[in-house]
Amino acid sequence: MFSVLLFLLSPALAWIPTEDWGSGNVTASKGDSGQCVCHVFLPDTTFPADRVEHMQQISKDMIIEVEIQINKLVSYEAKLEVYLKDLSQLTLRVGMMESSSDKYIKLDFELLRIELGEFDALVSQLKESLNVSSPLFDSLYTEIQNMTMIVNQLETYDKSNLELIRIEFAKLQKKLEDCQQDQNFEPDFGNCNGTGILSLSKPSVIQLNYHLSSSYVYGGWAKDSKPLRGSESMYVYGGYTSPQVHYFYLYPNYDRLILRSAFKTYTLPSGWSATGNNFAVRGHSIYYQRNSNEMCKINVTTDKYDYRVVSEASSSFSYTYSSSQILDFAGDENGLWVMYATGASKGKIVVAKLDEKAFGIEKKWSTEVYKQLAGNAFMACGVMYATRSVDLTTEEIFYSLDTRTGEERHLSIPFQKFQEKYSYLDYNPTDQKLYMYNNGYYVSYSVKFNK
Ligand SMILES: *[C@@H]1O[C@H](CO)[C@@H](O)[C@H](O)[C@H]1NC(C)=O
Ligand SMILES: *[C@@H]1O[C@H](CO)[C@@H](O)[C@H](O)[C@H]1NC(C)=O
Ligand SMILES: *[C@@H]1O[C@H](CO)[C@@H](O)[C@H](O)[C@H]1NC(C)=O
Ligand SMILES: *[C@@H]1O[C@H](CO)[C@@H](O)[C@H](O)[C@H]1NC(C)=O
Ligand SMILES: *[C@@H]1O[C@H](CO)[C@@H](O)[C@H](O)[C@H]1NC(C)=O
Numbered sequence: 001m002f003s004v005l006l007f008l009l010s011p012a013l014a015w016i017p018t019e020d021w022g023s024g025n026v027t028a029s030k031g032d033s034g035q036c037v038c039h040v041f042l043p044d045t046t047f048p049a050d051r052v053e054h055m056q057q058i059s060k061d062m063i064i065e066v067e068i069q070i071n072k073l074v075s076y077e078a079k080l081e082v083y084l085k086d087l088s089q090l091t092l093r094v095g096m097m098e099s100s101s102d103k104y105i106k107l108d109f110e111l112l113r114i115e116l117g118e119f120d121a122l123v124s125q126l127k128e129s130l131n132v133s134s135p136l137f138d139s140l141y142t143e144i145q146n147m148t149m150i151v152n153q154l155e156t157y158d159k160s161n162l163e164l165i166r167i168e169f170a171k172l173q174k175k176l177e178d179c180q181q182d183q184n185f186e187p188d189f190g191n192c193n194g195t196g197i198l199s200l201s202k203p204s205v206i207q208l209n210y211h212l213s214s215s216y217v218y219g220g221w222a223k224d225s226k227p228l229r230g231s232e233s234m235y236v237y238g239g240y241t242s243p244q245v246h247y248f249y250l251y252p253n254y255d256r257l258i259l260r261s262a263f264k265t266y267t268l269p270s271g272w273s274a275t276g277n278n279f280a281v282r283g284h285s286i287y288y289q290r291n292s293n294e295m296c297k298i299n300v301t302t303d304k305y306d307y308r309v310v311s312e313a314s315s316s317f318s319y320t321y322s323s324s325q326i327l328d329f330a331g332d333e334n335g336l337w338v339m340y341a342t343g344a345s346k347g348k349i350v351v352a353k354l355d356e357k358a359f360g361i362e363k364k365w366s367t368e369v370y371k372q373l374a375g376n377a378f379m380a381c382g383v384m385y386a387t388r389s390v391d392l393t394t395e396e397i398f399y400s401l402d403t404r405t406g407e408e409r410h411l412s413i414p415f416q417k418f419q420e421k422y423s424y425l426d427y428n429p430t431d432q433k434l435y436m437y438n439n440g441y442y443v444s445y446s447v448k449f450n451k
Contacts, residue, residue: 189432192333192381194449196400200415200434201446209239209440210249210260218243218322220277220424220437221257225331227430228284234300236281238274238288239437243324243423245274248286250300257442266298272305277322277423277437278376280329282336283356289327295338297359308359310340310352317341317371320389321421333429334382334403341371349377351384351403367401368408376425378434380447385411385427392420418443 209216219239227234233253238245249262256263268274272290279288286298292315296307310327317340318325328339336354338361341347349369355362367384369377375387375395386399397413417438424437427447434445 189430190333191449191451194381194451196383196402196409196450197380197385197397197413197447198450199413199448200397201448203416203418203436203438203443203445205418205438206442206444207258209437209442210237210262211239212260213241214440215241217241217421217440218277218423219245219440220279220426220435221442222279222281222424222426222435223428223430224284225280225282225336225428225430228301231284232430234281234284236279236286237442238277238279239440243276243322245277245279245288248274248279248288248298264300266303269305272296276318276325276327278325278328278426280331280336280426282331287329287336287338289325289329292324292326293340295327295329295359306359310338310361312342312344312350313340314343314347316343317347319371319377320373320375322423325423328377330377330379330426331429332379332381332427334379337379337384339377339384347371349374349384349386351379351401353403363403365401365403365406367399369399376422378425378427380427380429381449387425389420390414393417415445 208214209219209221216239218241219237221235221237224231224234224236231252235251235254235257236248237251237257238248240246246268248266248268250264250266251257251261252263266286274288274296275291276289279286281287284300286300288296288298290296290307293310293313294307295310296305298305313326315326319328326340330337330339334353336356338352338354339349340352341349345366347370349367349371351365351367352361353363354360365384367386369386373388375389377384377386379385382403384401384403385397387395388398390396393416394414395417396415397411400409400411401407402409418441419439422436422438422443424435426435427433428435432447432449434447436443436445
């Protein structure tokens, strides 16, 4: 019974600081797979037999009480979902306000305040429906109140407040989504025994790019797909107003990405600028396209640059949404890959596996996908997946090629887009998410595999 209660609570618990809801004899923490774990320390004395009966009655009462609370929590969870959606809207709104010119801010601001009023009502309603005196609920309420307070400070608009709110919301949103994802998707990292991708979650719009510029519509963001020890969550971003990229920004973890606080910036030397945005970060190295058919590598440990020419890659074929996308790098459970079309393949995509040590092509597979008709492509578990547009708001995975068996499949796995065009799409095996750079925004999807 208690574990059910904790399960239902988990989305909320995730963002309550642990120290706030342990009171010495009862502590709680987050388990390996994200579930909430409660530790209860009982005094080491013998239990008097004559009180067993009394205890049984108490326990019966408690079960009833817990059932009442569970019913409340079920409705609370539904509210949380609404709240999560509001948060994501709010995050976006704040991002847009930051990038818009001043004359629109006043209007946007009014709308935001109206929404926040509704948000505040939701919080009060929550408190009412959670009428239990428990340090746990109290700190949850404080947290929500705190957020509301921060949001109310928007009234005294200044740039630093907005920045603070944007960061707080983005972090909170990630935690809530991770917890929801744990429940809905049960990721099984590293297991490639299934028969492939079944579905994608709704898009998570994280935030506008590092430059906070809505005109930086060409770019990409990614997480190291085979991280070194000590750099488990390294993220990279590169973007610009054209498919040319002059800088790469590296972040040691997700929070620093959100804070836009890079630990390293590569100003690509003259002659080394990146083209096409379909770069990848793997094994503490950044792989990217230079000019049309040269693949470059920056070793982040040594800051050394290297390159190889892929002479058969044709510069005549790019993906639908962007020009100059000739070499598309991708990392998955099985290795590092580069995809490109050739003259000989008449524009159909070729998948090549890279030998990471030698930085050379090890093996190749041909596909039936005309690159110009594809939105993008990525690798997961040694399977190449290609996407294409369905309409302005829907994209689909329409093709796969399993490099382990040579099997090709025609699929229709639709997924929602936040905005129509995107210049980057890649899978990451460490969190089983797809990373998309969607018209200037960092967007991600959880991937559900068929087991
Ligand atoms: C822990 O339990 C003991 C014995 O029941 C009690 O005396 C003590 O006050 C409790 N500590 C806290 C922090 O609740
Ligand atoms: C809330 O709890 C208090 C005491 O725990 C009780 O007196 C009150 O009636 C409860 N209110 C609601 C709306 O359940
Ligand atoms: C709420 O805000 C106050 C003042 O900013 C702070 O001291 C407190 O730690 C915050 N509480 C929580 C649960 O975040
Ligand atoms: C995958 O399948 C193989 C053989 O069928 C099995 O030995 C292995 O444990 C499975 N891996 C996982 C992660 O389930
Ligand atoms: C990067 O350089 C380090 C130090 O020379 C080396 O050990 C490592 O293998 C290099 N990484 C790649 C991906 O080449």
